[in-house]
Amino acid sequence: MKATDKQFKNLMKSYQPEKAPANFTMDVMNRLYAETSKISEYKPVLNKWVLRVFAVLVGSFITYAMFATGGTAAGESLPGAEQVKSLVSQVDLSGVAVAGHKMAGLFGSLPPVVVAIFLSATFLLLLDQFFLKRKKQVADQ
Amino acid sequence: MNSVTRTHSRRQTGSMNRKDDHYYIEQVVNGNVAAFSYLVEKYRDMVYGLSLKMLKNTEDAEELAQDTFVKAFQSLSSYQGKSKFSTWLYRITYNGAITLMRKRKLALYSLDEQRLSDEDELTIGTRLAEIDQEELAESLKRAMEELPADDQVLITLFYYEDQRVEDIAHITGLSASNVKVKIHRARKKMYLYLKENLEEAVFNVL
Structure with a gap:
């Protein structure tokens, strides 16, 4: 190192640089804690409205499986309101078992990939809701 | 401390x-x-x-x-x-x-200014080393404030923070040779300001 550099380095030992404000570290750490809690905060994948629409779709699918398959010919339109009412009145415990068979038949007629996606999505949404409920329970305690 | x-x-x-x-x-x-x-x-x-x-x-x-x-x-x-x-x-x-x-749109880059010889620097440095520590600290601060932003950064990193030229090049994105030249010029400019401060102080005493 040159003499001028050495001399200037020695002079700079007396230099007093600007200091950060006293609460600087605390402010930074507060920001970091806020950032990390934002990351760890659990949010449901779908909001309530999307879930309601999904529930209606699932409900419609199950209703269709229970009342519109097997009893009607392929390609025939859905039964009318009167027909649905009469079918509803006929539902008994044995009907539930029959509906189960019909549903199994319907799932069997769909491509396996579609069935797998549908079931997985339903499972994940249920899991999502379970975590949300658990989070609320923990927060209430 | x-x-x-x-x-x-x-x-x-x-x-x-x-x-x-x-x-x-x-x-x-x-x-x-x-x-x-x-x-x-x-x-x-x-x-x-x-x-x-x-x-x-x-x-x-x-x-x-x-x-x-x-x-x-x-x-x-x-x-x-x-x-x-x-x-x-x-x-x-x-x-x-x-x-x-x-x-x-703030200015970053320094302009070329009057320069001192190495001998001038050594003379000023010797005179500065003799003055009171507090006064020296104040002179350094004032001289630093006179420098353009990029020169202040280079001077601080090299002479105060002990960063190597290669590290400063990494920080600033400049080439190592460019950093060396800029540090050299910045130091000269700072000496120039320090010299003016020193002369002002002597003049005030007289």
Whole structure:
């Protein structure tokens, strides 16, 4: 190192640089804690409205499986309101078992990939809701 | 602790500090957020000082310094330890300041000014070494403030922070030879201001 550099380095030992404000570290750490809690905060994948629409779709699918398959010919339109009412009145415990068979038949007629996606999505949404409920329970305690 | 003692202790424990930095970095990467406060505490003045030198505004400097630490925290897992942690941190600060300065169209680059010979520098340096420490600190501060932002950063990093030319090149994105030339010119300019201050002080005494 040159003499001028050495001399200037020695002079700079007396230099007093600007200091950060006293609460600087605390402010930074507060920001970091806020950032990390934002990351760890659990949010449901779908909001309530999307879930309601999904529930209606699932409900419609199950209703269709229970009342519109097997009893009607392929390609025939859905039964009318009167027909649905009469079918509803006929539902008994044995009907539930029959509906189960019909549903199994319907799932069997769909491509396996579609069935797998549908079931997985339903499972994940249920899991999502379970975590949300658990989070609320923990927060209430 | 005064700046002289602090500088000496920093030099003596240089390698140990580096090990300390890595220890705390590992802690933070493993999920111990509180460990980051050690790094903030250690580098806060330097990061804030660099920000202030470039932005010339205490509020902006504080905001940039905070943003620098938040950014460093968020990308700490990508820090591979190839350069010193301080070099990595100063680079984030410098880039952040450059971005802000471009947005606000603030001047960064210095202009060529009158220069002194090496002999002149040595003479001024000897005279400065004889004056009172407090007075010298004040003179250095005033002379530093007269320098353009980029010169202030280079002078601080090289002569005060003991950063190597290669590290400064990494921080500023300049070539090592360019850094050397700029440091040389910046030092001359600072000596020029110090000389003026010194002459003013003598004139005032007379």
